[in-house]
Amino acid sequence: MIIPLSWLKDFISIDPTTDPEHISKTLTNIGLEVENVNHTSNALKNFLICRVLETYPHPNASKLHICTVDIGKQDPVQVICGAKNVKAGLKSIFAPIGTTIPASDIIISQASIRGISSYGMLCSASELKIETDTISNADTDNNSIVELTEQEEIGMALTDYHELDDTIFDVSVTVNRGDCLSMLGIARELSASGIGELKPVSFPSIDIRNTPVHSLDVQAPDKCQFFSIHYIQNIQKKTTPIYIRQRLSKIGVKRVNAAVDLVNYVVHAFGHPMHVYDADKIGKKLSVKTRAGKIDALDGMQYEVTSSDISVISDEQIISLAGIIGSEDSKVTENTTNIILESGIFDPIRVSQTGNRLNLHTEARHRFERQVDTEMPLKAASVVASQISLICEGEIHSQVQVSSNVEKNICISARSLSADIKKIANISIKDKEVNLILRSLGYHLTKTSNETLITAPSWRHDVLCDRDVIADVIRIKGLQHIPVLHIPQNNIQHDTSELSIKKFLTSLGYNETISWSFISKEEAFQFCSNEKELVQVENPISDNLSYMRQSIVQSLLKVVEKNLERDAEQVSLFEIAPIFPNLEEEVTVISLMKCGLLTDSNPHIPDKNVDFFDVKGDLEALLKTMNIDLDTITWCTKECPQFLHPNRSANIMADEVKIGHIGELHPFLTQNIKVRVISSEIAMQKINKITSSKKYFVPSNYQQTIRDLAFTTALNNNLGAIPKAIKNINPLLITDVKIFDIFSGPPLEEGKKSFAIRIYLLPQDKTLDEQLIATIMSNVIDTLKKKFSSHLRS
Secondary structure (H helix, E strand, O other), X not given: OXXXXXXXXXXXXXXXXXXHHHHHHHHHHOOOEEEEEEEOHHHHOOOEEEEEEEEEEEOOEEEEEEEEEEOOOOOOEEEEEOOOOOOOOOEEEEEOOOOEOOOOOOEOOOEEEOOEEEOOEEOEOOOOOOOHHHOOOOOOOOOOEOOOOOOOOOOOEHHHOOOOOOEEEEEEOOOOOHHHOOHHHHHHHHHHXXXXXXXXXXXXXXXXXXXXXXXXXXXXXXXEEEEEEEEEEOOOOOOOOHHHHHHHHHOOOOOOOHHHHHHHHHHHHHOOOEEEEEHHHOOOEEEEEEOOEEEEEOOOOEXXXXXXXXXXXXXXXEEEEOOOEEEHHHOOOOOOOOEXXXXXXXXXXXXXXXXXXXXXXXXXXXXXXXXXXXXXXXXXXXXXXXXXHHHOOOEEEEEEEEEXXXXXXXXXXXXXXXXXXXXXXXXXXXXXXXXXXXXXOOOEEEEOOOXXXXXXXXXXXXXXXHHHHHHHHHHHHOHHHOOOOOOOOOOOOXXXXXXXXXXXXXXXXXXXXXXXXXXXXXXXXXXXXXXXHOXXXXXXXXXXXXXXXXXXXXXXXXXXXXXXXXOOOEEEEEEEEEEEEEOOEEEEEEEEEEEEEOOOOEOOEOOOEOOHHHHHXXXXXXXXXXXXXXXXXXXXXXXOOOOEEEEEEEEEEEOOEEEEEEEEEOHHHHOOOOOOEEEEEEEHHHHHHOOOOOOOOOOOOOOOEEEEEEEEEEOOOOOOOHHHHHHOOOOXXXXXXXXXXXXXXXXXXXXXXXXXXXXXXXOOOOOOOHHHHHHHHHHHHHHHHHHHOOEEOO
C-alpha cells in the first residue's frame, strides 16, 4: 500500500514538526511494516518556477532559441532551449547551475551552445521524472517543456508547488488487515498510536426523489450481501483536478477520465472498491448471479466465466466479474454522458477463488478477498456520486439498492482486559487506558454490572475473540513494554533425545541403520570370550540368531562389509539400540562406525582414509551438543574390549566412570575387507547422568593472550588429563588448553616423548600484565612436573 503523507493528512492532523521517520517506525511497531520511505523533495530540490520574458532564434542553430528567463531574482538569466513550445510569457520550470536532473543524473553547468552561453535549463516533465498532467492542465506531452498556469509565483521552489514536497510510505499490509488498505485506515491506526488526531469524516447526504429507471435483482444473496447502483446522467467532459491526478500518480494508478479517476481516488481514500458503467451501453435490468459465459475484460483479455463465479449481468451479457474487473463493452470513456455507479459487498472466498483460477489480480479483488467495511458501500458511493455531480456537472437521477445477510459486528464479553493483558504479556495497564485505546480503534464499549461488552468495528473482520482485542491493545501500547525475562545462565539443558542425536549425526554425514538384536554363536564368541556373560535365546527363530548381541559393532560391521562389496569408497553408519551385556542388564547405546575415504576424491588435496581421531572428533562434537563438558572426559587405553585393536583403542571415561569405548576394530575382524574400520559406542543412560554447569559465552573487551610450552615425559605417559589439570589452575583466566604436537625419537632419550601445549588466557575485567602471566605459567610448569612427571624442555 502506497501512502503519500500529503494525502494522509486529509484524515489526520499531524504536527508539521513530526519526523516522517518517526511515523515510519510507529507504523512498523504496530504491525504495518514500512518497506520503504521516499522523500520526493530530494530529487526536485533547487528547481524554480520561472517565466520566459522573450525568445529569439539562435544565430547558429535553426532549431534552438535564446531565451531570457525571469527566475524571481534581480537579473534574468539567459538559457538556450530547443523545445518547440517555448515562447515569450510561458511559465515553466527552471534548473539553475548545479542542479541534478532526475532522469539523467546530469548536473547542470554553464555551457556554450554553438557559441552562445547558457546559464541553466528549462525542463520537461520527463526530465523531472513526473507526468505533465500532474502539475499542469496544459495540453502538452511529457517531452515538451512544462507549461504552468498563471497562478504560480515566479521564483517559487518547485517543491512548494502542488504537494511535490512529499513523503511516500510503502506499507506492507498483512492479509488479515484489509481495513488498512486505505488512507482512512492508516490514519485511524496512527491516531490510535498517538501520531496526531483523527479528523472527523463526513459523508454527503444525497436527496434522490426520482423514480429509478433501472431494476436490480440479486439472485445470489449468499455471495452478494449488498449491492447498490446510482444512475448519474448528463455528465460533462471535464478534466480531473490536478491534486487528484497527482495523488493517483504517486500511488501508481493510471489516469483514465474524470469519472473513473474519481472512483479510483475514493477507493484508495476509503478502501471500498466500486465500478462505473456507461449506462447507454447496458440495459435497464441488472442482476447479480452465477452464470457461465465469457467476458472481454478491461485489461484486453477474454476470460472464461464458470457457474461458480459471481457476475453482474445486463441483457444476458456479463458486464463485470463481481468484485474483480469490468467489461470492455461497458467501460466509461471521454464521450460517456450517462453512468451507473456500482457499490457492493461480495463473498471474499468466491472472489479469491475466481481471481486465482483466472490469474487475475486487481485492486478490487485485493480488497474484497481481504473483506471490506460493511458500512462503507453507500458512504463511499455517495462521495463518488457527489464529486462526479460537482466536477462533471452530472445529475444524480436515481438509486437502487438490495441488502441481505450483511455481516453484523461481533460482540465480545470480557471481565477485566487489563488483568488478562497482565497475565498474557506481563504489561501493567489501567482499564482507563485500555478503554481509550479500544475506542480510538473504533471499538464500542458497553459496561454492565460485572463485565464489559466489546463490539468490534465494522471494518475489523479479523477480531473474533477476546485474545484478538488484547492483541490490539498490546500492539498499540507497544511491544517494547513487554518486560525482558533473562534466561537462567547456569545448567543449560540441551535436547538429548534420540531424535536430536539422530539429526546431529545425520548432519555429520552418518547414515542410520536398524538391525537385529540377535546374532549367531560364532559372532557372539568373537566379541566375548566368557560364555557366562553371553545371553542365549531359549527359542531362537534361527540358529544364526541364537544369542543377544553385546555390542552393535557386530551388526554395523555386517553393513560395512556389504557396502564395501559394492565398491563404496566411504561408509559412515550409526545406530541407537539396546545391547545385552548379561542376562540382567539391557543398555541403550549410540554406536558409530566409519571407514574408507574421509572425503570425496579431490584433485587439489591427497586422499585420506578415516582414522581414530576423525571418529573421536565426531564423538566429541556429539557430546558437546548433549551439553557434556569435554574437560570431564578422559581416554583410558587400559582394559579395552577384545574386539578393538590393542594399540589403537581407548575406553571413554567420565569422572572415572566408563561410559563407552572407541577404537579401530581388531585386524582379526577386518581381515576379509582389508580396510581399517573405526568404531565407537557410548551408553545413553550413563550420559544422561553426567551433570554439567556450562554457561553462556560472555565476550570480553580485553585482549586474549596465548602462550606455548613444550615438555618431555615418559613415552607411555597418558596426556589426556593434562588440559583439564591446567584449566583448574585458574578457571577464570584459562579458557582453553590444546595439545598441538607430540614427538618421539632422536634427539630425545629412548623411552621419552615431547609434547607441546597452547594455553589461552582471556581476562574479563582488566588487561593481563606480564607478571600475572609469568605466575600462571610457573604454576603450569609446577603442576605438570608434580602430577604428570613432565619437565619443561630447555
